[in-house]
Amino acid sequence: QSALTQPASVSGSPGQSITISCTGTSSDVGGYKYVSWYQQHPGKAPKLMIYDVSYRPSGVSNRFSGSKSGNTASLTISGLQAEDEADYYCTSYTVSSTYVFGTGTKVTVL
Amino acid sequence: EEQLVQSGAEVKKPGDSLRISCKGSGYIFSTYWINWVRQMPGKGLEWMGRIDPSDSYTIYSPSFQGHVTISADTSISTAYLQWSSLKASDTAMYYCARQIRDSGGYYVNWFDLWGQGTLVTVSS
Numbered sequence: 001q002s003a004l005t006q007p008a009s010v011s012g013s014p015g016q017s018i019t020i021s022c023t024g025t026s027s028d029v030g031g032y033k034y035v036s037w038y039q040q041h042p043g044k045a046p047k048l049m050i051y052d053v054s055y056r057p058s059g060v061s062n063r064f065s066g067s068k069s070g071n072t073a074s075l076t077i078s079g080l081q082a083e084d085e086a087d088y089y090c091t092s093y094t095v096s097s098t099y100v101f102g103t104g105t106k107v108t109v110l
Numbered sequence: 111e112e113q114l115v116q117s118g119a120e121v122k123k124p125g126d127s128l129r130i131s132c133k134g135s136g137y138i139f140s141t142y143w144i145n146w147v148r149q150m151p152g153k154g155l156e157w158m159g160r161i162d163p164s165d166s167y168t169i170y171s172p173s174f175q176g177h178v179t180i181s182a183d184t185s186i187s188t189a190y191l192q193w194s195s196l197k198a199s200d201t202a203m204y205y206c207a208r209q210i211r212d213s214g215g216y217y218v219n220w221f222d223l224w225g226q227g228t229l230v231t232v233s234s
Contacts, residue, residue, distance in 0.1 A: 001172055003154065034219035038155070045205055045227055046147075046155065051220035089155050093219045098171050099145070104154035 004029060004090055004102035011108040017078040020105045022090035023071060028100055030071035034093035037066060037075045041086045049088075050075060077107070085109045112136035114144075114206050114225035121231045122196050129192035130228045132206030139187035140164045143209040145221060146180060146191045150202040160209065161189060196232045203227045 005023040012018040022029065022037075029035055035053045038046035048057050050066035053073060063078045073092070077084055090102035117131040132144060145160040159170035163182040170180070182189040189206060205228075207221035 003156075032219075036220035038221075040155075045224040046207075046221075047224070048220055048222055051218070057222065087154075091155075091157065091220075096172075097169060098159075099157040099219075100171075101147075101155040101157055 001094065001096070001098065001100055004092060004100055006088075006090060006102040006105045008103070009106045009108065011110055012077075012080045013110045014080055014082065016080050017076060018080060018107065020075045020077075020088055020090075020107070022073040022075070022092075022102045024073075024092055024100070025071055027095040028092040029068065029073050029090075031095060032093045033068070035066070035068060035073040036091050037064075038089045038091070039084075039086045040089065046089065080109055082109050112223055114208060114223055116204075116206060116225040116228045119229040119231070121233070124196060124198055124232055124234055126196050126232075127192070127194050128196055128230065129190050130204060130230065132189045132191075132225050134187045134189075134208070140184040142211065143217060144180075144182065144189040145207045145209055146178075146189075147205045147207055147221075148174075148202045149205065149227075155205075158191070158204075163189065196230075198232050198234075200230060201232045203229050 037050040039049050040046045053068045054066040065076045088105045115133045140163045143160050146158040148156045158174045161168045161180045168180050179192045206225040208223040
């Protein structure tokens with residue numbers, strides 16, 4: 001079961017918007033509306049940011065949004081802030097009733 | 111406050127056995143699934159498997175099937191991840207993560223609550 005493909009790094013200046021892609025197959029991302037995104041700061045546990053492709057949990061800033069087209073899901077961070085600097089991982093439900101994470105993306109705020 | 115509290119860091123030798131734990135509090139432990147996630151040093155997250163504490167039904171990632179065992183004891187609200195013979199390549203941080211039900215009683219497909227992680231180091 002191969003990891004979903006994410007860019008290794010994405011960067012942007014404060015206030016800008018960035019988008020992180022997450023590419024899978026029709027057996028995972030493309031086949032279900034069950035993509036979630038997690039933020040992980042160094043030395044910390046992951047934190048849920050987006051679930052079911054585009055829904056935000058209570059308490060997560062509305063600067064974070066998610067979408068999906070075909071086999072690729074995306075996380076957009078608008079109004080980039082210094083605190084957004086972290087690693088981001090997507091995950092998807094799969095046809096085998098398991099889950100697969102993305103390779104992870106390091107977001108740098110310039 | 112709902113939380114998952116994991117056992118402390120472990121240092122083991124190759125061939126040793128090990129069981130690490132994840133204790134839930136602030137909610138009814140048996141009602142939600144517990145997942146385990148590996149993060150090797152400097153690497154990404156990997157889903158290992160999950161357990162339904164109410165009936166101990168487990169499902170594993172093909173990558174981890176046969177290498178680890180996930181179990182739970184609802185009487186003490188604790189899930190476990192265990193190895194019978196550790197390898198150096200098992201050195202990693204291990205997280206447990208909860209998977210809840212929605213208002214219709216169906217399990218959601220995201221992990222809303224995470225433990226703080228248990229660092230396992232395997233070295234001769």
